[in-house]
Amino acid sequence: MKRILAFVGDLYEDLELWYPKIRLQEAGHEVVLAGLEAGRTYHGKKGIPCRAQAAVSEVDPEAYDALLVPGGFMPDRLRREASVLQIVRRMDAAGRAIAFICHGGWILISAGILQGRRATSTRAIRDDMVNAGCLWSDEPLVIDGNLISSRNPGDLHHFALALVEHLQLA
């Protein structure tokens, strides 16, 4: 069993959290939801509620095997938080899997870890990704070492499986 940290906040993309979350649970893993405030319930773009179990400011990145970054407009808020960027940088430095989809790339841009690395995202933030030094391509799934990325909810069947397979080998 592995432990996966997932970022949550208002206007997260509903299926981009819930499909990987339940899929990881199906594979026997534990997913812990972290938001700005522990115990608070956040709502997705479509309205599906999710309760943050932990506060990002109190998360110990060492306690997790992987990080899941859903899209929606949640990343626009969380990328402003130093604790969020610190979690991303430390998990990346430790070689832990970081799976991000759609607008999730914004958080990796602000963490400053995309220079020279291959990834994808929603087309909307392609220019932001490229300007951050990312080797961006328009594919359903891009894997570059510990970075796993997809474009949108239509890629979720590739995205979640790639994370599950990565955790089997890790």
Place this chain on the structure above:
Amino acid sequence: MKRILAFVGDLYEDLELWYPKIRLQEAGHEVVLAGLEAGRTYHGKKGIPCRAQAAVSEVDPEAYDALLVPGGFMPDRLRREASVLQIVRRMDAAGRAIAFICHGGWILISAGILQGRRATSTRAIRDDMVNAGCLWSDEPLVIDGNLISSRNPGDLHHFALALVEHLQLA
């Protein structure tokens, strides 16, 4: 690759359609969404849209290996349609898997196929299930031959995996 028919309509339970749908796609299968009107977009209880690819009145049950019946209040509408009940009866008679969750059991009650068979559902319709002759139990997953049932979205990791495994053996 197997073909799975899924019932859709307004007020379907969002994750009870989308988690199994993407999970089946991940396993290499095709899911066809059927509603009262082909081409119409229906909205889940939380608002996630889905477009019916086929009309239930025109579905050929022989063309499908399994049936997925999500919950929400959609089943309250679809159980009134003779064509829906006919699909359920014919697929059951042919031994095809029928996976139903939450309020999905209403449709099986009206199809008259639950007498003496083991299943579960949301607690809300337990009495309806029992009155229809079902041997009901409060478990995350109940499998009785070709009938696969679960209680609510919290059981989805058991429910979808059971359907995927059933299709591997079928």
